[in-house]
Amino acid sequence: MELVTCSHLQKAYGKETALKDVNLQIGRGKIIGLLGPNGSGKTTLIKILNGLLQPTKGDVKVNGKIPGVDSKAIISYLPDKMYFADWMKVSDLLDFFEDFYKDFDRQKAESMCKSLGVSIKDKMKKLSKGNKEKVQLTLVMCRKAQLYLLDEPIAGVDPAARDFILDTILNNYNEEGTVLISTHLIADIEKIMDEVILIKSGEILKHVSADDLREQSGKSIDAMFREMFHADNYIGGDFTC
Amino acid sequence: MLGKLIKYDIKAMSKIIVPFWAALLILGWVIAIQNHFRKVTQFSTMNVLMIVIAIVIITAVFVMNIVIVIQRFWRGLLKEEGYLMFTLPISARNLIFSKLISALLISLGTVFVIIFMFLPWILIGGDLKNLIFAFRNFDFNNVKWMISVIAIVIAEIASSIYHVYAAMAIGQLSNRNRFLFSFAAFIAISIIQSILSVLAMDVLGFEGNVFEDDKLFYLIVSVIQCVIYHIITEYLLSRKLNLE
Numbered sequence: 001m002e003l004v005t006c007s008h009l010q011k012a013y014g015k016e017t018a019l020k021d022v023n024l025q026i027g028r029g030k031i032i033g034l035l036g037p038n039g040s041g042k043t044t045l046i047k048i049l050n051g052l053l054q055p056t057k058g059d060v061k062v063n064g065k066i067p068g069v070d071s072k073a074i075i076s077y078l079p080d081k082m083y084f085a086d087w088m089k090v091s092d093l094l095d096f097f098e099d100f101y102k103d104f105d106r107q108k109a110e111s112m113c114k115s116l117g118v119s120i121k122d123k124m125k126k127l128s129k130g131n132k133e134k135v136q137l138t139l140v141m142c143r144k145a146q147l148y149l150l151d152e153p154i155a156g157v158d159p160a161a162r163d164f165i166l167d168t169i170l171n172n173y174n175e176e177g178t179v180l181i182s183t184h185l186i187a188d189i190e191k192i193m194d195e196v197i198l199i200k201s202g203e204i205l206k207h208v209s210a211d212d213l214r215e216q217s218g219k220s221i222d223a224m225f226r227e228m229f230h231a232d233n234y235i236g237g238d239f240t241c
Numbered sequence: 242m243l244g245k246l247i248k249y250d251i252k253a254m255s256k257i258i259v260p261f262w263a264a265l266l267i268l269g270w271v272i273a274i275q276n277h278f279r280k281v282t283q284f285s286t287m288n289v290l291m292i293v294i295a296i297v298i299i300t301a302v303f304v305m306n307i308v309i310v311i312q313r314f315w316r317g318l319l320k321e322e323g324y325l326m327f328t329l330p331i332s333a334r335n336l337i338f339s340k341l342i343s344a345l346l347i348s349l350g351t352v353f354v355i356i357f358m359f360l361p362w363i364l365i366g367g368d369l370k371n372l373i374f375a376f377r378n379f380d381f382n383n384v385k386w387m388i389s390v391i392a393i394v395i396a397e398i399a400s401s402i403y404h405v406y407a408a409m410a411i412g413q414l415s416n417r418n419r420f421l422f423s424f425a426a427f428i429a430i431s432i433i434q435s436i437l438s439v440l441a442m443d444v445l446g447f448e449g450n451v452f453e454d455d456k457l458f459y460l461i462v463s464v465i466q467c468v469i470y471h472i473i474t475e476y477l478l479s480r481k482l483n484l485e
Contacts (some may be wrong), residue, residue: 003363013416014416041282048485050328050329051327051482052323052324052327052328052482052484053480053483053484054480054482057434068332069330071328071330071331072328072329072330072331073330075328076326077324079321079324081321082321082322083322083323083324083325084322084325085316085317085322087251087252087253087256092252096249099245099331100242100331101329101330115455144309216292
């Protein structure tokens with residue numbers, strides 16, 4: 001059974017269509033890049049997969065079930081914003097994850113916080129923006145989940161933090177599970193991707209293996225992406241090709 | 242799981258409300274001690290000032306209570322924190338129950354604190370004998386009456402909380418201004434509720450006096466309101482959730 005199946009998935013916000021007839025199957029044990037320019041529907045697709053949004057039409061199944069209590073138990077989600085309450089200390093968040101997720105490894109999370117120089121007694125709101133993001137990523141990656149949904153984990157951080165984030169993902173994910181990383185900063189994750197999903201204006205343009213895509217096009221995925229989404233080049237930020 | 246959710250909600254709410262409760266209790270003692278030593282029998286300036294301060298703080302605590310009940314639901318489920326709460330392996334029903342039970346407990350806590358605020362008056366003011374006398378001569382036939390009034394008060398508070406929750410659950414459907422839409426939904430629900438209550442009382446011939454024989458009617462109405470508001474809230478948050 002595929003881990004994720006979307007059939008004829010549509011999502012509209014009022015008159016605006018965010019996803020148009022998305023058909024997608026995602027297997028297990030892979031790192032997949034969900035690549036597309038800003039506003040292409042990446043976040044909407046991720047939110048539908050974890051039940052934060054309901055599709056307007058079509059079906060979504062995660063591990064054979066529509067998003068609900070069962071699917072949420074096997075999904076580890078990193079949103080593109082801070083989602084903890086202001087009053088929480090790092091230790092409160094650790095308690096919280098330990099209380100609600102059976103697959104959460106508290107010891108590992110504590111030692112990762114320590115290596116970041118973050119005390120578990122620190123108040124979350126007093127941490128620097130970078131450390132808040134790192135703690136949130138640590139919590140998400142210290143779960144032995146089946147599906148990691150990481151929404152723009154490397155957007156808006158400096159290159160050193162990007163390296164930390166990618167290393168944390170690679171060193172900690174459950175290898176039997178799948179990691180879906182949405183981003184428009186392709187150069188940074190090019191080397192780690194097994195598969196690529198290219199999305200534009202709410203439509204899936206391609207879903208292929210990263211190697212096949214490079215072979216077919218004879219270019220790096222980053223270069224190909226820049227050609228495909230020419231108008232969005234500037235948003236991508238780094239001009240390495 | 243519900244117990245764990247309630248634990249976090251109570252913790253979040255108590256961080257804000259407990260200092261206000263403490264202020265009320267301290268003020269209760271200050272007023273009682275001041276009255277005792279000054280042997281105030283008439284309305285002196287100081288006495289009036291103390292009463293005004295007490296009324297202001299009691300009002301502030303009530304307002305704060307309402308604000309945190311709304312805030313815990315709005316920020317805790319429908320803003321950024323919602324991304325954490327709605328991705329937990331927990332049903333929307335339990336998330337709503339947790340918010341409701343913790344809001345109810347905090348609201349009852351506020352009521353008790355206000356009652357206890359007047360305890361020093363009785364203890365210091367020499368009215369203790371009267372209180373003991375009143376307890377000794379308490380007519381236990383009134384217990385049934387008291388229990389039914391307490392049940393109505395709890396059901397009324399619960400239905401008021403649910404009313405606000407349902408309005409916010411409707412408001413979050415808007416893609417434009419979710420807060421304004423929630424406010425409009427609150428007013429619309431109030432109007433519908435008033436019309437239905439008047440119609441129901443008219444049809445069933447009730448007088449509208451909660452202290453007389455209509456207590457059961459009031460209790461049933463509040464429970465029905467709770468059930469309807471819960472169904473609306475749960476349906477919208479589980480089937481039509483629209484996090485920004």
